[in-house]
Amino acid sequence: MSACCPACGTTVLAGEAFCEQCGQDLAAAGHSGSCTACGSAAVGSDGYCENCGMLQPTGRDHAETEVETSAGVTDRGLRHSKNEDAMALVTAGPGTVIGVVCDGVSTSSRPEEASQAAADMAALTLAKRIAEGEDAATATREAVAMAARAVAAAARPGEDAPACTYVSAVAAGRHVTVAWVGDSRAYWLGAHPALLTEDDAAPGTHMLTAWLGADAGEVVPHVREFTTDGPGLVLLCSDGLWNYYPEPEALAAAALDDTPVAAARRLVRMANDAGGQDNITVVLIPFGQGDAGDATVAFPKERSG
Ligand SMILES: [Zn+2]
Numbered sequence: 001m002s003a004c005c006p007a008c009g010t011t012v013l014a015g016e017a018f019c020e021q022c023g024q025d026l027a028a029a030g031h032s033g034s035c036t037a038c039g040s041a042a043v044g045s046d047g048y049c050e051n052c053g054m055l056q057p058t059g060r061d062h063a064e065t066e067v068e069t070s071a072g073v074t075d076r077g078l079r080h081s082k083n084e085d086a087m088a089l090v091t092a093g094p095g096t097v098i099g100v101v102c103d104g105v106s107t108s109s110r111p112e113e114a115s116q117a118a119a120d121m122a123a124l125t126l127a128k129r130i131a132e133g134e135d136a137a138t139a140t141r142e143a144v145a146m147a148a149r150a151v152a153a154a155a156r157p158g159e160d161a162p163a164c165t166y167v168s169a170v171a172a173g174r175h176v177t178v179a180w181v182g183d184s185r186a187y188w189l190g191a192h193p194a195l196l197t198e199d200d201a202a203p204g205t206h207m208l209t210a211w212l213g214a215d216a217g218e219v220v221p222h223v224r225e226f227t228t229d230g231p232g233l234v235l236l237c238s239d240g241l242w243n244y245y246p247e248p249e250a251l252a253a254a255a256l257d258d259t260p261v262a263a264a265r266r267l268v269r270m271a272n273d274a275g276g277q278d279n280i281t282v283v284l285i286p287f288g289q290g291d292a293g294d295a296t297v298a299f300p301k302e303r304s305g
């Protein structure tokens with residue numbers, strides 16, 4: 001059984017929470033799927049059929065996206081019942097690629113809605129503002145603010161506010177603008193691999209000190225700008241990957257010398273082979289390909305804020 005997304009008209013499968021094309025929240029839009037196992041219409045908002053108990057597929061268990069030469073792969077992993085990570089990958093004019101990864105906070109309500117709303121809103125805002133000529137850092141701050149508002153707006157009385165982490169990258173020419181809230185990460189994978197972000201988490205723990213959500217207070221993202229002088233990949237990922245592979249060198253060794261989509265699949269597979277305890281999301285944006293032959297990579301410009 002299928003239906004049409006009320007926002008964009010794309011065919012969507014019964015039970016899907018979001019339109020794969022435009023990100024429209026189908027449940028909020030009044031779309032009610034029937035159970036894919038027994039056909040009952042009694043599918044709860046938690047995704048479980050109230051008749052037979054089957055967890056309905058959301059289309060997010062494993063998803064891949066390719067935009068020009070950039071690629072993203074998100075995967076439920078082996079231990080979680082659903083994928084609460086979300087990603088977005090879009091372009092804003094020639095040569096500018098925007099990637100976003102958000103990880104729903106499992107202890108919050110409807111974390112998968114929080115992460116999808118944040119990723120979609122941030123990508124939309126970044127693409128629009130950059131196309132209008134705004135600089136990447138200003139557009140990024142606006143995008144985080146809009147994403148934070150979208151997640152906060154998903155809160156309902158009587159439940160823990162939906163929450164998620166955030167990391168984004170705007171890649172243009174030799175420049176990358178990275179922003180984050182929480183413990184999703186950005187890495188540079190090149191001749192001198194490096195972690196570009198610092199987790200918003202209590203030292204040595206996974207306890208977040210910053211996130212997007214109605215209970216997050218004012219969200220102030222970290223925004224950093226880097227300039228590369230050689231080829232490589234910007235990696236955005238959720239903790240489902242870096243829990244197993246935190247070292248930039250190991251990530252670079254696994255990701256370089258392959259196409260971004262093949263490398264993204266390999267990193268996801270490595271996390272699953274290591275246990276797959278969490279949802280895994282990997283976005284890879286190739287960088288400085290015009291500089292092939294110059295293997296030196298440096299980040300002389302850095303600005304925090
Ligand atoms: Zn059922």
Ligand SMILES: [Zn+2]
Nearest residue numbers: 103239240278
């Ligand atoms: Zn996670």
